[in-house]
Amino acid sequence: MGATVVVDKLSVSAGNATLVDALSLTIRPGEVLALIGESGSGKTTTALALMGHARRGCRISGGSVRIGDVNVLSLGARQLRALRGRAVSYIAQSAAASFDPSRPILDQVVEPAVVHGTLPRGEAELKAIALFRELALPDPETIGQRYPHQVSGGQLQRLMAAMALITDPEVVILDEPTTALDVTTQVEVLRAFRRVVRERQVTAVYVSHDLAVVAQMADHILVLRDGRMREVGTTERLLAAPQNEYTQSLLAAARPAPRSAGTAAAGAEVLLRLQGLSAGYGPRGRDGKPAVTILEDINLELKRGQAIGVIGESGSGKTTLARVVAGLLPPSTGSMQFDGRVLPPELKARSRDDLRRIQIVFQSADTALNPSQTIERILARPLQFYRGLKGEALRRRIDELLDLVKLPRALADRLPGGLSGGQKQRVNLARALAADPDLILCDEVTSALDTVVGAAVLDLIAELRRELGVSYLFISHDLHTVRAVCDEIVVMRHGKKLAQVARADYERGPHHPYYEELARAVPELRRGWLDELDRARPALVA
Amino acid sequence: MTTLIHGGIVERPAMRRWGTRLAHFGITGWLGLAVIAFWAAAAAFGPALLSQSGDAGGADVFAPISAAHWFGTDYLGRDMLARVIEGARYTVGVAFFATLLASGSGTLLALLAAASERWIDGTLSRVLDTLTAIPSKMFALLIVAGFGSSIPVLVVTAAVIYLPGSYRMARALAVNINALDYVTVARARGEGTGYVMLQEILPNITGPMLADFGLRFVYVVLLLASLSFLGLGIQPPEADWGSLVRENIETLASGGAAVIAPSIAIASLTIAVNLVIDNLPGRVARERGGR
Numbered sequence: 153m154g155a156t157v158v159v160d161k162l163s164v165s166a167g168n169a170t171l172v173d174a175l176s177l178t179i180r181p182g183e184v185l186a187l188i189g190e191s192g193s194g195k196t197t198t199a200l201a202l203m204g205h206a207r208r209g210c211r212i213s214g215g216s217v218r219i220g221d222v223n224v225l226s227l228g229a230r231q232l233r234a235l236r237g238r239a240v241s242y243i244a245q246s247a248a249a250s251f252d253p254s255r256p257i258l259d260q261v262v263e264p265a266v267v268h269g270t271l272p273r274g275e276a277e278l279k280a281i282a283l284f285r286e287l288a289l290p291d292p293e294t295i296g297q298r299y300p301h302q303v304s305g306g307q308l309q310r311l312m313a314a315m316a317l318i319t320d321p322e323v324v325i326l327d328e329p330t331t332a333l334d335v336t337t338q339v340e341v342l343r344a345f346r347r348v349v350r351e352r353q354v355t356a357v358y359v360s361h362d363l364a365v366v367a368q369m370a371d372h373i374l375v376l377r378d379g380r381m382r383e384v385g386t387t388e389r390l391l392a393a394p395q396n397e398y399t400q401s402l403l404a405a406a407r408p409a410p411r412s413a414g415t416a417a418a419g420a421e422v423l424l425r426l427q428g429l430s431a432g433y434g435p436r437g438r439d440g441k442p443a444v445t446i447l448e449d450i451n452l453e454l455k456r457g458q459a460i461g462v463i464g465e466s467g468s469g470k471t472t473l474a475r476v477v478a479g480l481l482p483p484s485t486g487s488m489q490f491d492g493r494v495l496p497p498e499l500k501a502r503s504r505d506d507l508r509r510i511q512i513v514f515q516s517a518d519t520a521l522n523p524s525q526t527i528e529r530i531l532a533r534p535l536q537f538y539r540g541l542k543g544e545a546l547r548r549r550i551d552e553l554l555d556l557v558k559l560p561r562a563l564a565d566r567l568p569g570g571l572s573g574g575q576k577q578r579v580n581l582a583r584a585l586a587a588d589p590d591l592i593l594c595d596e597v598t599s600a601l602d603t604v605v606g607a608a609v610l611d612l613i614a615e616l617r618r619e620l621g622v623s624y625l626f627i628s629h630d631l632h633t634v635r636a637v638c639d640e641i642v643v644m645r646h647g648k649k650l651a652q653v654a655r656a657d658y659e660r661g662p663h664h665p666y667y668e669e670l671a672r673a674v675p676e677l678r679r680g681w682l683d684e685l686d687r688a689r690p691a692l693v694a
Numbered sequence: 695m696t697t698l699i700h701g702g703i704v705e706r707p708a709m710r711r712w713g714t715r716l717a718h719f720g721i722t723g724w725l726g727l728a729v730i731a732f733w734a735a736a737a738a739f740g741p742a743l744l745s746q747s748g749d750a751g752g753a754d755v756f757a758p759i760s761a762a763h764w765f766g767t768d769y770l771g772r773d774m775l776a777r778v779i780e781g782a783r784y785t786v787g788v789a790f791f792a793t794l795l796a797s798g799s800g801t802l803l804a805l806l807a808a809a810s811e812r813w814i815d816g817t818l819s820r821v822l823d824t825l826t827a828i829p830s831k832m833f834a835l836l837i838v839a840g841f842g843s844s845i846p847v848l849v850v851t852a853a854v855i856y857l858p859g860s861y862r863m864a865r866a867l868a869v870n871i872n873a874l875d876y877v878t879v880a881r882a883r884g885e886g887t888g889y890v891m892l893q894e895i896l897p898n899i900t901g902p903m904l905a906d907f908g909l910r911f912v913y914v915v916l917l918l919a920s921l922s923f924l925g926l927g928i929q930p931p932e933a934d935w936g937s938l939v940r941e942n943i944e945t946l947a948s949g950g951a952a953v954i955a956p957s958i959a960i961a962s963l964t965i966a967v968n969l970v971i972d973n974l975p976g977r978v979a980r981e982r983g984g985r
Binding site: 478479480499502504507511512514515516519520521522523524525533534537538583587 | 874884885897
């Protein structure tokens with residue numbers, strides 16, 4: 153049974169900066185409160201403070217946290233250790249990083265119970281197996297003997313929930329537990345989480361940036377921004393009638409509306425044609441096939457000015473497709489044609505003009521920009537390399553590019569480390585645009601961004617297409633993102649192209665069953681969506 | 695291509711960054727810089743300023759610290775202060791150039807290995823691994839026995855001995871950077887191996903490589919000192935700090951200044967180099983968690 157959590161004027165600071173500013177909240181026993189906000193809003197900091205923990209360099213500077221009768225912030229180190237993992241437990245975003253890869257899973261799952269002495273080891277193991285069953289894990293009796301790398305990401309996340317629940321905690325903190333998962337996996341995990349939370353009547357804090365996920369899990373939602381509470385209310389009220397301006401913008405961004413393609417769309421001219429494309433890694437066998445095949449027999453036509461979305465789960469080969477088109481991975485069979493001419497498979501064989509006309513933009517702007525080069529230099533390089541611009545002309549073009557992606561010109565002197573995630577992604581786009589490309593390969597460009605920031609980048613992508621007439625191959629795991637900017641959607645699974653759906657037919661079905669499954673798995677922004685899904689398909693095993 | 699990079703827009707921020715780097719130095723960093731500057735000045739101008747040459751003997755043997763002999767005198771009655779200052783030229787100069795050679799060529803080879811095809815990487819790595827397998831003192835003894843002891847031979851020997859270590863370090867760093875998206879973007883743009891090596895990878899491994907430089911500098915000073923100690927380093931009557939320690943080892947039991955002064959000189963230089971490197975702000979920022 154859960155405990156009451158009362159937080160009064162909690163403040164957390166790092167140096168002079170205030171991360172959480174006089175936050176007060178109350179959670180009744182057995183209720184689920186969601187903390188929602190963009191990155192840097194202080195939601196994880198708040199969640200950690202509930203356990204009396206502040207990350208390195210941060211300090212809980214004021215206020216109080218009460219869990220049941222315990223005043224958490226007045227506890228000493230020893231008492232805190234007794235509290236954590238026992239009365240309050242924590243489920244982190246990346247289960248893969250939270251398990252020790254060198255020990256069997258069961259050992260680690262029963263550890264909290266053994267350490268806190270709540271159960272003898274034998275009983276703890278039986279309880280763990282019961283929890284595995286409750287969390288709908290396959291082979292509950294034996295899965296514990298496996299090592300973390302032998303189970304999937306979604307399973308590992310549920311195993312971590314079992315670890316958190318084994319001591320029957322009064323409060324569970326879930327910190328973005330499904331963010332790193334594919335949509336279809338996410339549904340299974342959400343379903344399992346919700347069931348255990350409901351049945352055990354634990355008090356839970358659910359930290360997330362995804363309103364649609366939160367709508368399925370939480371009784372109340374608290375919207376955070378810059379460490380301050382913007383709005384709090386029941387889930388129904390907040391979704392139906394958000395009062396705060398920021399909440400409204402979050403809601404608007406949560407479901408990106410289709411961006412109009414304008415007049416540039418789909419001329420008759422085919423820009424990129426892929427025929428029977430296969431690719432993979434490792435040495436080639438006698439039949440000419442690589443040891444591991446990632447892509448199999450892909451056929452695709454992309455018209456000038458068109459945007460084609462490629463969706464699929466991780467491991468479906470969608471990123472490999474972009475790498476093949478970019479020339480980074482030569483295909484084992486099949487051919488590519490670009491603008492009517494054969495595109496050489498190898499990077500080295502391509503002319504500089506071919507290279508210029510196809511640009512690739514990667515997911516994580518953190519690793520896509522060289523941290524030791526200024527923005528000016530990052531943008532200058534393609535201009536110098538492809539077009540030989542220098543001096544005043546170069547500087548003017550860099551300013552134009554910054555204007556184009558709506559960044560202030562003053563950023564030119566900065567290093568990437570001094571930019572926000574959204575700004576970095578804009579620089580990333582600007583670098584591709586500097587080459588004046590015909591085709592931009594976008595690999596998960598909004599996945600690492602907050603909803604509101606991601607929506608703004610999508611707007612920019614659509615606008616650039618309207619104004620410059622560039623074509624996109626837009627790779628994403630998020631169906632809504634793809635729908636928002638693309639004319640056609642290609643669905644991939646296990647390296648094969650399963651279906652191709654045109655924009656006009658998005659809402660008209662029936663489509664390929666896997667497309668339908670993907671579409672169904674995307675959480676909808678209303679309460680009860682998960683319940684309906686349960687009713688529609690009651691017996692679901694991961 | 696390189697000419698284009700120097701179009702005038704690149705140097706400016708780089709200069710400014712070096713300016714801010716120095717401004718962020720902590721007290722320990724400045725202290726280290728001061729000690730290094732002192733020894734560098736001693737190596738360059740010291741002998742000219744001395745009132746007595748280190749070769750002039752005649753005073754008491756192993757005399758204690760006095761107004762006439764600030765560091766006492768050595769086993770032939772020579773002034774230790776003069777000996778240490780004259781020795782700075784060999785220790786600071788030889789060690790510095792040997793380390794520069796080892797770290798510089800090691801880093802370049804590592805960049806080449808990381809940025810080019812697999813067979814180049816394999817060949818380079820195996821060849822340098824073989825070199826690592828030879829015990830370093832033995833190798834130095836062999837070379838000195840074969841070619842005689844002269845300053846160029848010492849520099850090259852020390853450089854060859856410490857090159858594989860610095861290559862391994864740089865390669866491990868460079869291989870990680872090479873797998874990052876911005877390097878992939880540069881390749882997809884059509885950039886050559888040279889550009890990827892020097893513009894994309896090198897700037898991002900300089901911080902750790904400077905730390906490695908400091909460590910290796912210490913090793914080289916110690917190697918030269920031990921060679922001198924064996925009588926195979928700098929030849930008398932010239933002496934680096936290592937030989938000074940060896941010459942005066944007899945007085946160790948009585949705690950004479952003649953053996954302590956050169957030891958302190960070695961310690962102060964190596965600690966100073968590491969203090970400076972620890973204070974490079976790139977490293978401080980990395981340790982705070984930013985990249």
